[in-house]
Amino acid sequence: MKENIMLSVKNLSIQFGGLHAVENFNLSIRENELYGLIGPNGAGKTTIFNLLTGVYKPTSGTIMLNGVNKINGKNTIEINKMGIARTFQNIRLFHKLTVHDNVKIALQNKYRYSTISGILRLPRYHRYEALMDEEAMALLKVFNLENDAMMKSANLPYGKQRKLEIARAIATNPKVLLLDEPAAGMNENETKELMNTIRLIRDKFNMTVLLIEHDMKLVKGICEELTVLNFGKVLAQGETNEVLKNKEVIKAYLGE
């Protein structure tokens, strides 16, 4: 087994006004791992995603990608180019564009050609457009979305919108994939299918996955390790089964 640490977070804190939204947060995720981040609402999970993707700037602490690249202080665009992609809790698709275009847009950093090549339709345009078309379609197939490719993404049913968001994130070819409540709003069958898909993309694309989830079945089913967050602080951390047995965790989840 590889023991390379893909994502490591040290003493990460952020304050909004006087509020410590996240305090002294530590995390290390091995390469190719499926890692869960759970906790009650308002525990600071999404805030951590926002810190990891440069939407917020941390008050203190460091975030390292692959052990060498320091990513705090960089902006969202640079961080995406370095290899972190995410989905959003409240779905954010390019709603007026087709499903296929949503994924194609995310391939824009891989197949770069200039505005001039686009306007003048230079050979590079034709070559790269064809490659993007193929690759986007292949990705849609992984998520069983190929038959909806021409549909306007806003018209997709909810579950498929979530899947499309994941496909779009993967299209940027990240090392680390952050999924914010991927199973929210899905029924049991869809969740099951999603679990398989997440495993599949981890294996197929050799990705490290960090996910926020409230659905305990999904967490138990696929996460190898867990961090439990409460009031911006780490409550427990470790292997999934161990953590879920932890008394503090049970207390935070079920109340006293």
Place this chain on the structure above:
Amino acid sequence: MDYFKLKRQKKARYNLSIYLMIVIAYAIVMFLSYQGKISSLLNGLLVPFCTYSILAVSLNLVVGISGELSLGHAGFMCVGAFTSAVFTRYMKFLGVEGLYLFIIAILIGAVTAGFAGLLIGIPVLRLKGDYLAIVTLAFGEIIKNIANAIYLGFDENGAHFSLKNTMALGLSDKGFVVIKGAQGITGTPHYSSFTAGVILLIIVVTIILNLVNSRTGRNIKALRDNLIAAESVGISATKYKLIAFTIASSMAGVAGVLYAHNLTTLTALPKNFGYNMSITILVFVVLGGMGRIRGSIIAAVVLTLLPEMLRGLSDFRMLIYSIVLIVVMIFTSAPAMKQYMEVLKNKFPIIKNLKAVTLKKFSKEGE
């Protein structure tokens, strides 16, 4: 892949329909004018049709495709008109005339207006939409004011510039005043023609269509639809909004060149380069359908023609435009209206097939 073939065919058909529309309209006009059946009124409108179409199509790139509101489009037109006219007028003074100068003038207009767009865009495009509207409006007015205040002349020592009067230029005997303050530029060579206008329109349409269906265009649309998601897949908001804004400004400059060389006197008035003009162009874009290139051209031509044909209505033209703006916006964007239309659509499937100019919102497929 069937999908891509289908998609390309669909795109190609849409694009072809635009070109066909322009070419057929051109052929009809040319045929009628050969037969001597074009009234002088219509004859005088031929170049304006092209000018307004270019303006509408280019503003659509900002408003419809990029989702930002610019209220200073006429200002960029003004930049293109004046810089190009200074060039051709001075060349005429030097005794140089010829259609090749018009081509150089077009390039000058496009570059200077594009540069003005870039300068304005860099600080402003980082801001939220409402601020952009205000600042572009202000910019348009400032450009118009400056154009009214400038005195510019040339002599053997080069260019002389003043904001006071002709005397303050301090020109030598051989000198020549090009811009005379509020009197503007007189004696501009008449290079514009319907043919030139149509060629320019086709070039502008081609540039925009190719841009929209390329990586850059998709990135621009992604930013319009969801800025945060677009940044999360590595798209720089500033860069791509700036590209759209600069290209649109530069095309407005081209329209300005066409405008300037269709008249013998070029002055900056509220009605040609002011706020009114910017709003008129916005009406073309909104009525033609946001993001719809063909719609913009149709709206520009029809709305230029109508008030001229219904002279009695000219007092009401702007009033009608304003009502049209409000009504179209409420019908296409009000949440309650959208729901109502959704219900109607399910009840009467025929609505789905209606292809009225502003009904693009009802199409199931994405752009």
Place this chain on the structure above:
Amino acid sequence: MDFLTYFVNGLSLGSIYAIIALGYTMVYGIAKMLNFAHGDVLMIGSYITFVFMSQMGINPIISVLLAAICCTFIGVIIERIAYKPLRGANSLAVLITAIGVSYFLQNIALLIFGANTKSFKSIVTIPPLKLFGGQLIISSESIVTITLCIVIMLALTTFINKTKMGQAMLAVSEDRSASTLMGINVNGTIAMTFAIGSFLAAFAGVLLCSAYPTLTPTTGAMPGIKAFVAAVIGGIGSIPGAFIGGLILGVLENLSKAYISAQLSDAIVFSVLIIMLLVKPSGILGKSNIEKV
């Protein structure tokens, strides 16, 4: 002394901007929209005053009050017909609608009153104030304008802080959906905001036309835009911000007219806006909003 004269005139102009800016800032804060037509409501108010006062010979003060009442209704009607259906629509659509309304008002005024400039008789009759042995003359319009502006600011602040309606306004500006859940009548509150803004716009219009006695259908456009700039500089959504922003803008405009160039004064004012937006987009007293991701 010259400087002081320009400065006081600037304060006076700034007070007018401040009163107009209140309408912008309250509407922007509460309805989250840029009411482009606000400046034109001001123009309509001035025309109504003009008709009552100069053409019908009604007492100036009563004319102004009548105009203010008319404007209040106009403001509420505009909101009801044009803006309310678009609540929840994207901001571009709302903005274009507001531009449509602005244009509509200008052209209605053009049709009714014509393009010719009406010379507006000042409503102020008190004598000007002479200071430093007559070296510094403060015009009577300036005195009234500045005083009225301060009174309005104090009254409005008290209204917001002490009344139930004022508190409702604060709540709606903070979080519209939560306010609905708390039983606040959001539509009523927004209508009230438009009513207050338009009521004040009538006063601003009369003061503006008293100081600069020319009235055309586009009288409201430029002051309207500048007042919005003032609201942005002061911090959009903030009442003291509108006051400070208005004064800064008025003084700046008058000083640059006097010492730099009359033609470039607008350009200077707008470049201040651009600089402000780049340095501190939330304005002097504004709160910065982080979009929730």
